[in-house]
Amino acid sequence: MEASFPLLFAAVVGFGHAFEADHLVAVSNIVTKRDKFTHAIKDGLFWGLGHTSTIFLIGLIMIVGKSTFLNGLFHYFEAAVGVMLILLGVFRLYQFFNKKKYPDGLVLADGNYQMAYGIGLVHGLAGSGAMVLLVMTNIQSNFNSMLYLLIFGIGSMAGMLVAAGIFSLPFSKKITKNRALQMGLVFLSSLLCIGYGGYVLLENL
Template sequence: MESLLPIFFAFIAGIGHAFEPDHLLAVGNLISRRDTLAEALRDGVYWGLGHTTMLVIVGAIILLSRVTFLTSSYFEAAVGFMLVVMGISRLLDQRRPPPKVRPGATPSRAAYAVGLLHGLAGSGALVLLVMSEIRDPWRSVLYFVVFGSGSILGMFIVAGLCSVPFTKRMKISRTLKVSTVTLSSLLCIGYGGWMIYGNVRW
């Protein structure tokens, strides 16, 4: 029974994982491009799905083959670089007219890709932690699935909260919206730069 306790808490841990700073900044940057709550929530779910997909794949590879190269801090640096690019891209997008998306289109592929990269970066540390608590590899994989499910719900909540300043229904002033997007983008760039600096051997 004690060996199952980490799995019982995996869902709650997954929800909390969604609120980590780099996750908040990445998803906040993504949904700042959305005009409706439904689109923002969809981005949150797609990010969670991408994160869970990579977490399960990489976690299973590390656990079953005992490889170590997937725990490199350079993956964290890659996430930092992605945040910098996202922040710069969002700043530049403010000067362009909003793209026209045809009805029925699903522009959430970017959110899924961002989730994949985040899952790759965070898998190593999580796998090592789980390996110290759960000896059965397949039970560990179950932990990742449950943890990932919690992160999907957590990011769904995050997307809903972060979307409030950006939805058209709020009818906020353009100046306030531009200021909010600019601040979000600068935070992305700054935090991403800090992640690169802290994870690359100079």
Template sequence: MIRLLITVYAGLEHAFEADHLLAVNNLVTNRSKIKDALKDGMFWGIGHTSTIFIVGVIMIGFKISISENIFSYLEAVVGLMLVILGTIRLFKLLYKKTHSHTYYHSHPHTHSNGVTHTHMHAHTYTHSHPIAGFKHKHYDGTANYKTAFGVGLVHGLAGSGSLVILVISQIKTPLEGLLYILIFGIGSILGMFIASGLFSIPFTKSILKSQKLQYSLIIVSSVICIVYGFNIIYTNLF
């Protein structure tokens, strides 16, 4: 039982690594509801666990060794992914701000004493137009978690090598090793589930109503994501 809890904790701690948090943080800034952000974290964890398990089957089940150099290149791919995520998030933010318009209208209001006042109202609308080569899509209220799942898959590729090698050095049977990876994966799903919920709090409409502050947080997190991504690329390729 203690070993099981330690394995879950190891997976939970793994989810809180810097590159994981930066990627998911950029994903949840698109969410206005905490429950959608929590699902992002869950799908990231599922993708991450899927990749690690597949690599585990290859290395443990089929006894196929994978060069450490390959995993270094995969780490660089993670860095590239972080750069892309941060860049896309900044683009979406700037594009949204560019297409926000404020409309004013007034209407008279008569009190019981016969005095009439005119009230002025302002409404801000945000809309988007199709970019050349892309189809125009309307948001229908359903959240898409494919991106979170894909990001988890890539992260799993990068971190799976060292984890599987560690498991191989300690296991007695292949089945025990794969079971360890699955339990570790459950811990990582739980960890990212918690992290995504915490990161989404500043971006929920009911918590932080200052749009300027939200924009500032998005810009800062996106820039950090891009810089950290370039650092990973440089570290693993040069």
């Protein structure tokens, strides 16, 4: 069975995983704060690092440590993603309307990637259960299982790097010089984040 899980397949699955709806609405909300393409793709990279960190850690606990206590918690992890998306969108709107406190709220400084990494960590919690169980079912070797999860994570980093770059294009100063249009796009991405977060939360209550 292990032959059916080549490392290239793991990378492809990870790449596609980055394009799931809850991942995209969160990262699109972050990159609206960027005015440079390179900063946005770094957000995608740090999201991927956070996502991979969590999945790899849970893999160590469940595969290497043979622990099963997390099995009943993945449902709550999914709900936590919904809460996170709602809070992310609400905070973005708060910045949008509170221009006195956040005069430069539409732009994040280069080097500030903690938010992207933190969101990746939470998304990793929610997405780790099914992936780890799939690996445990189909791969007997602990080493190969962890290697599969690592390559999957690298694929997700690459996928989100591409997605963040694509989402950032409308917000580049070189493409969008109309401030009102830029703020409108920020507002729209925030509403999408809140709406989808509410859907995820309701689905997992």
